Amino acid sequence: MQFPESWLRAFCNPPLTTQQIADTLTMGGLEVEELRPAAPPFSKVVVGEIKEAAQHPNADRLRVCQVDVGQGALLSIVCGAPNARVGIRVPTALVGAELPPGEDGKPFAIKLGKLRGVESQGMLCSARELKLSDDHGGLLELDASAPIGKDIREVLNLDDHVFTLKLTPNLAHALSVYGVARELSALTGAPLQEPKFEPVVARNDAKLKVKVSAPDLCGRFSGRVIRNVDTKAKTPQWMVERLAGCGQRSVTPLVDISNYVMFEFGRPSHIFDLDKIHGGLDVRWAKAGEQLKLLNGNTIEVDEKVGVIADDRQVESLAGIMGGDATAVSDSTKNVYVEAAFWWPESVQGRSRRFNFSTDAGHRFERGVAPDLTVEHIEHITRLVLDICGGEAGPMDDHVVKLPERKPVTLRVARAAKVIGMPVTERQCVDAFARLRLPAKAADGLITVTPPAYRFDLSIEEDLIEEVVRIVGYDHLPTTPPLAPITAKLPPEARRSRFAVRRLLAALGYQETINFSFVEAHWEKDLAGNADPIKLLNPIASQMSVMRSSLLGSLLQVLKFNLDRKAERVRVFELGRVFLRDAGVQTTDTTVRGVRQPMKVAGLAYGDPDGLQWARKAGHGDFYDMKGDVQALLAPLQAEFAPAAHPAMHPGRCAAIRVGGREVGVVGELHPRWRQQWDLPHTPLLFELDLDAVTGREVPAFEPVPRFQPAERDIAVIVSEKVSHDQLLGAIRSADTGGLLRGAMLFDVYKPQQATAGLALNEKSLAVRLTLARSDATLTDEQIEAAVRAVVERVSTQLGGRLRG
Structure with a gap:
């Protein structure tokens, strides 16, 4: 959430400095991630009006402009901008001005000079040259009402500051300038300038037929027809500046008004071209196979789990997320339909991610937007449209289907004091709720709060405790060190740590790898013999669709990666968890019931076991080299090796590993079939063991040194x-x-x-x-x-x- 300080102070103006406001918001739970000036420092840049623009005598792309900067005499300034023309007012850097630093980090000074033989007494500036934006297509054209000769920093309010908040998902009510001002008022006690939404008198009786067919998608749908609007009107400079402070570029007046109200009051809305709507609108769940071309140019296919707004012919909008291209307003638009709705958060959540994009509207609706002010906000939008674009408003059309029920939440004052860690009184709690504008009733140490429509985050007692401590102030909490006995936790002597296992394998010449637990489905079938792996509901990639039950596939992938980069010798290992179906596993977490997750250790060796050396000829390791590494890893336990079969390994060069009569792993050569499939020049050797068997060891027992020769x-x-x-x-x-x-x-x-x-x-x-x-x-x-x-x-x-x- 980003906004300019001046807009915030228009609603709540406490007697605090900019930095103090930032600190207050952060300590109140609204973390200020960044605080920066609205514009970099520069000086002696004023508003100038071009009175004359003649072609440069010695250059085709330059013009000699006569500019009025309020000094009586006109300044002669050479300019190469394509939009330098008579009558426009632009930022003018006078001689002696210092513009923002360039790539070298040094300020750019304006001096009296000559360009192709013509004297230039200053510089006409683009937005990019003033570091206001990246737009370098021409001069920055100012509003025609900008006073000539006035400092551009004052005209464009460039001494402002921009706040960027990092809000947690429960703070949806602060996703607007007014919402932040409401919080600031509660935290500081400064008065809040509450908006007034005066109804607009209807000038015609035009209405659009609307039907809400899905009450579980939309609880309220409000709209109004406005006829004869001028979409070619210019967005006022004050609105452009405020939108720029929110990181939003000005587009067209109607789009700017919709965005402006969203940033101002947190109310996403949509403006349709009325003449492009066929019949009426139906708010419903989509049908499988329906397609919609969005405003961003993407064409998507929707299904029954996605909400839409459709007319009699086709889908026109993705509910609560983005409008469609077919009914978008344009320069030829004359009649519009303004819509504001309450979408149930559950009906919007996750829909944007399905189509790999996100919007400001979806970000707000999936967290919850107040359902009680749709009509008031349309009145506000209507007034802005009429003031900027003209037109005639029709009557308000409000469809209330089903609104969320706000259930009271009870706070125990004694419980709040215990959780907060400091004494709090009933009066303090009631005062905190009053400052937050939360209706509260207190009696006998119990306070009942009825959450307002815009607070979707208040549902349990702990939510109210958080509100109390935010207002009391985290900085007032006492510093109480925890009291706990310090008892050394000694590891059992019969176990060794996982770090010791890693260190031992490293001493044997292996390097550790860390891989994803999500693997390709055919690895499980081919290398683990697992015909029914645990599938992911929402894999991050198509080749990571199942949970692994063996580490061998991950190590082979590492081998292939290294061989593709001309490695001649690869020795790697991994300690990791695998995932196996086991109906006997019962846990409190229902998502992991029936799934066993043991730790495994696996290794892979490829190439010469000793590397290049003078004492022996280069060669490739064999089964017995890997067997020796396994014995060293298990020592001092004595392992037994018996012929075995494994889907990943050579039928005649594979052994099961047993310790104490229990099978704990497998060792062998990769099966020739998989070696050919993975396109490996030589055969790798692999082992995989239960980590519990590797970390277990016999406790040493004292024996006297033998006195008699064996x-x-x-x-x-x-x-x-x-x-x-x-x-x-x-x-x-x-x-x-x-x-x-x-x-x-x-x-x-x-x-x-x-x-x-x-x-x-x-x-x-x-x-x-x-x-x-x-x-x-x-x-x-x-x-x-x-x-x-x-x-x-x-x-x-x-x-x-x-x-x-």
Whole structure:
């Protein structure tokens, strides 16, 4: 909300400086985001009238103008503006004037000089040269009544200031100059200049047939016909200046009047060309497939959820948002229909965003505009139209369908004191409501307030408490430090932080990425095997239509982005939340019921695992490189790896990761099908784990340093080729060794090329080093041999293996 200070003071003029007014509004809840002068500093620029304009003798595009600036003698000024002509009054910079700084930041001084051999005694100025606007199409033409020789700053009120307010959505009643003045009056106690809307006498009986078919769209519709208006009339300078102070460019008189009343009283209205309306108007919900060309030139298609104003042939206006091009006023308009309505906020909210634009009218209507002054505001618009454009007004036509019910709200004074944090009395509360013009009745510590028609934000007790504290003043609130015990929150020793996980992955050479939780639908189907992902009702982009249930698609997108920029080695990871359907999830928030949102950690490696170095040849990582990274990430927990299938991974190079018997993730190579689809030169390696499994760890337990040297024994066992490494170590660890086995490590695998005396083609030899020890004594040979025999017997009975001779 932007407006000039002079307009605000016309309604409420407290004995405060400009900065004090800004501070008062900010402390009253109406934050002043910016306060700036209406124009930059410049001097010795006056109103001049061009008396003569002759062609320059030495230049085709220049004219020699004789300008009257009230000094008796005319000044000879050379000008190149295309609109320099006799009779117009324009800003004239005299010799010695300083104009606003240019791009170099230095003021521009006007000196006596010559242009193509002709002396120039000043400069005729455009709006851009005075930094009043970006218009550089010609001289700034002033009103014909501007006094010759008078300082232009005084004529155009350029010593004014412009306020820009940053209003929260509940302050719809302050979206006008009068609304802000009403707040300023309440905050300062200064008198408020209340407007008077004198009825305009009807000069004809012309009426337009209007029908309101949708009471849930429009609660009140008022209008009036005005005949024989002059649309070529000029908008008064005072109105142009005030609109400019609100950031609005002057267009045509009728459009300017409509905009002016909207900024003045917060009442959006619309003026139709009456002769372009076919039959009457019908206020209704749109029908699917109907189209409307708007004033901004866009053609939109509407449906049953959008309100419109239609005539007997077509849709003419988007209700509460923007008028249509077909009935727009133009220079040839003679008869108009002025409309002001109350649109239910719910019927306007979100409609502009559907069509990717916003308007001042929609911004106000979706927050709530008072329904009780439509007739009075049309009277005000009518009087402005008659004064500026002439014409004959018809009778007022007011259709009241259904108005919002203003339910009383009760405030408990004791509750207000508790919430505000300082003692407040019943009298203070009643006085605050009186200053805010809110009807209130007090009795026994209870105050009942009936919100006026323009206050859509007062519905619960806390709303009234906010009004009280605004008037009492936030600066009067006592400074009370909070009292709370300071207790250190120690993290459990059996958990490590997410930051520690990030630091560990960074130490392994990975870089963290942060991606959207919204992904493409086909990622979920192809990479996660999720045929029913959680869809977004209003996605920010078509390729972000569903919630992800896996982080792998996001990492592949990062890989593709880097490869397109010639990266040769990519190692990235992400910690993020995924979203899974789970009917067992019940929460107080109904929007997230049936949705489980666990945290995951995923990584991707592409290219040489070690980067370029002299000690080994460059190559690409394999499954075991990624497996080693996963083991390092989970350490000191011991993970088990078992063959598995995953939609995103190679069928023969994918493993499920288990910790403590529970499956916590997956690791493997990307499926060749997806590698081809993503156009990847080499195969990336991926893993994805439940974050809870990664952050969990065993609490360290003290063990004394062993005093006795352990014994090591190497055995080679022959087993079937189908026996896995995990199966072998599982059998060894389950052997009854009397607690002597401390560790077992596979160090050799042998597979014959052809059958031998000791090994068949479907068998293999696995060599394992056993570590045996006791904490209380040195092992004897008999104990060692017994433990080795127990291991061999266990392998034999469980896996069908035998000791290799």
